[in-house]
Structures are given as structure tokens and as C-alpha cells.
Amino acid sequence: MVDEATENLIRVLLVDDEKDFRTVVAKRLGLRGVSIAEAAGGEEALRQLDASPVDLIVLDVKMPGMDGIETLGRIKERFPNSEVILLTGHANARDGVEGIKAGAFDYLSKPVEIEHLYRKLVQAHNKIRRSLDEKREAAFRERIKQQMVVAERLAALGTMATGVAHEINNPLAIVQESAGWMQQILAKPEFGDMPRKADFDKALERIHRAVQRARRITQQLLQVVQTQITEMPDPATLTEVDLHALVQECISLVEQQARLKQIDIVLESPDPPPIAWTDPYPLLQVLINLVTNAIQATDAGGRITLALRASVEQVQIAVQDTGCGIPQSDLSKIFEPFFTTKGVGQGTGMGLYVSWGIVTKLGGLITVESQVNRGTTFTITLPVKN
Amino acid sequence: MFKTPSHIMLVDDEKDFVEMLSLRLKEIDETVIPAYSGAECLEILDKQDIDVIILDVKMPGMDGIETLKEIKKQHPLVEVIMLTGHGTIEGAVEGMKLGAFDFLFKPAEFDALTEKLNQARQRKHDQLERIRKAEAAMLLRRAKI
Ligand SMILES: Nc1ncnc2c1ncn2[C@@H]1O[C@H](COP(=O)(O)OP(=O)(O)O)[C@@H](O)[C@H]1O
């Protein structure tokens, strides 16, 4: 059986003041596929580690200048993820025990049996890999947990907001029909020369426009609920979508707006272009939302990058801008309905809320990273067809 | 456009809405009969000839879907246009499956409403025409025997 870890290259820094010893060990470990760098003493070892870090160190305890135990302390302090195997003098187990207390992975006494050293190296190498995996997994779990908290809050907010939207729709319909009726009457020939007719027309037109605006908001709110009612997307609406083409379509729709502000939009896509199994129209709506926000957040001369990435399990679309960024304190709120930092008539605060709803419905995730004055990246992650 | 005299019924529990929309439709010379519940709608249907019904999905008591089922059972030739909120498109879909002519989101654009109204009226007219022809053919056959 081939151990998975031994397939990966094991890289070791060998620290010993005896050149002949180093040469022999390096050669024999090299035959077993270990990549070896050498250092003649503690100071040199630390310098080398600064220049090109290696996670595994084999360290002689008895060295002139900085001895092995001291070097071990320095290494552990500066590279807490590294593992050190000590080489102690014959029958000098005390050094070894002291080394383990100071954080060494293990110790071997000289003369060293190569096979034994090799096995220890493999063990230490596996330990490093395991702890890396664990860290990565913990970070992933933490991210998911945060997403869930956000999702729950958004769902609760959504329930309330849509209740309001429903209730508002009815009076809105009455306003619309009442104003519409008056418009109809004023359009009749017998009202042709009514005094101040233009004023009435103007006011009624304003009412009409305001109703339209309110209606768009209630529509968007209710659209998100729509996405929450049925958990999985209707399979009938899913198709193979060429993400490159979809992003291109999005760019063509917002290009003019970007050009007016002298903002460059670039598309980075691997070849062949990633394919997603998804519903193209809502996804396009999300992209337009994200890019429109990016344009609004970016000054002339800025740049917006749409980047596609694909792996076996998922595809990603990143929308990155060089704009004003989002302060840390706002990051947790931007997906909420009605959260906007834009003026009246400029923003409704619905774009990201609706986008979140759509992406969630498509079985994906939407995440954000941002630095004030540097820029913002929104990333949509979608599962690949199973 | 040539308009055959027809009767429209508007069913919604929201009285102000029914009144205002009726006034608008009357303004373009439609005959509108208001009803404020599903039960009232069915009562009127028993007494009066109606061509097209505009029916709100969400009503207390007998809702739009139940009302639609009864309408289609008792008066299959009457065309029904469902009025639905945006969050309740399921209602619209179910309504279509149960034989509604079409649906509109509320608040609906007046032009869209009148267009659907005309189409529904046309369909009812065509349907009646076909029935009349079929009956005529049947009579003719009987006469020959
Ligand atoms: N690319 C971005 N850069 C900086 N801020 C952003 C960006 N995208 C969204 N935001 C912030 O999130 C808020 C909410 O966005 P959105 O939901 O689309 O609503 P709106 O654009 O109508 O304000 C914006 O008002 C803005 O403060």
C-alpha cells in the first residue's frame, strides 16, 4: 500500500556541523525521494528558513555556536507549524528528552539508521499535513457557520418584509386605479379645455410613477420569498450554461454605463470556459446587480474584473472592483433588504438581497471580501451538476 | 374595435379596489358587475349571464381557487382571469391548471388588463360559435334520417 503522504515530496533542512555526515545522509535520503537542503549550524539554518521555508528540520544537538536545543527554540518560535527531529549523541538521552519538552517531534541517537530516520520524517510530514487539513477544515466550517447565521437572519427579515409587501400591494392597487381613472376622464374630449388641465395631468403622472416605484420594490421583495418557498430549483429551468457567454452578455449590457465613467471591464476565463448547470436568466440578473454596484462604487480610471474559475465540484464567478470598498461594520448588513448607502432614487437596497435569494435558490453561495479604499470582490459559487 | 355587448364580473374582497377598477372599465364602456366574495360571485352567476370574471386569488373565506373550481363546474363556458400577488404565483399556476384563461399580477397595468379581457371575451365567443355550429350539424343529421 502506498501511503498518500509519501507520494508528496518531503522537503527537509538538515542541520549538522559535520559535512561528511550531511553528505551521506543527504545522498541516502535523496535515494528515497526526500529533497534535502543543508546547513552547517544554527544561525545558517535560521537564515535559510527565512529565505525558503521548509516544514521539516533534522537538527544535530551538539554543534559549535548556537547549539541544537537553542536553535530548536528559535525555530519553533518563528515557525510554529514546523516539526523538528533532533539527533543526539550516543547514549545521551537527556538532550533528547529536553528537546521534546521544547517542542521537538522526536529524537534519534547517533549513529543514525537511515531507514529509521526516514520513517520518522514520514510521520512528522503526515502530522504537518493533518494539522494543515484540520485548520483548513475549521476555517471552512467557520465560514459556513457565518453564512448560516446570515441566511437565517435574512430569511426572518424576508418573512416580515414580504408580509408588509403583500399588505401594501392592495392599497397600492387602489391608488393606481383611482389615479388611472382620473387620467382616463381627463383624456376625454370634453375635458380638452378644462382650466389647469396640465397641472392635473402632471400630478397624476407623478402618482403613477410613484406607484410604479413602490410596486417594483414590493415585487422584488416578493420575488425573494418566491425563491424561498421551493427549496430546490425547478429542474425544468436548469440548463447547461456557458458561463463565459453569460458573463459576456452581462458585460455588453453594462458596458456603456462603465464607459461613461471611464471604467474598464475585463473578463478572465479559463479555456475551455466553465459550464454550470443552472438557470441562466436569474443568474444574469445577479451578475448585472453585482456589476452595477461595482460601477457605482468605482471612480474613473478604475477597473472591474469578472473572473471565472472551475474545479471538479464547483464553479465560481468573481466580480472584483477597485472601488471604495465596504467598511467592516457594513459587511454583515449589505445583504439585508433595504440596506443602502446610496441616496434616495439612487439605491433601494434590494439588489444584494434579491441576488442572495437567487443564488441560494440555485444551490450556491454568495460571499464578499472588501477593503476600504482598495476594492471589493463578490464571489458566486455554484455546484457543478452531480 | 367591434365589441359584442358583454358582462364582466369583478370579484375581490377589497371594496375600494373593486369600485375604482369598475369605474375605469365603465369609462371604456364595459358593463361591470361587482362581487365582494366567492359566494357572492356564484350567487350572481346563477342569476345573470356573465362572460368574463376577474377573480382575486386571495380572499377570506372561499378563496379564488375554490371559487374558480365552482365556477368551472357550474358554468364551464365563463372565462376567468385570476388576479394574483407576486408571492402567490402558485395560485396563478394552479388556477391555470383548473381552467382559468390567464392571470395578472396585482396591481395590474390597465392596458394589460383590457387586452386580456378582450382575448378572454374572444375565446368565449369562438367557443360558443363552435358549439352553435356543432348543434346545427347535429340537427341537420337528425333531419336527414
Ligand atoms: N462593489 C461594491 N463596492 C462598495 N459597496 C458596495 C458594493 N456592492 C454593494 N455595496 C454596498 O452595499 C449596499 C447594498 O447594495 P444593494 O443591495 O445592491 O443596494 P443598492 O445598490 O440599491 O444600494 C450598497 O448601498 C453599498 O453600500
Ligand SMILES: [Mg+2]
Ligand atoms: Mg445595487
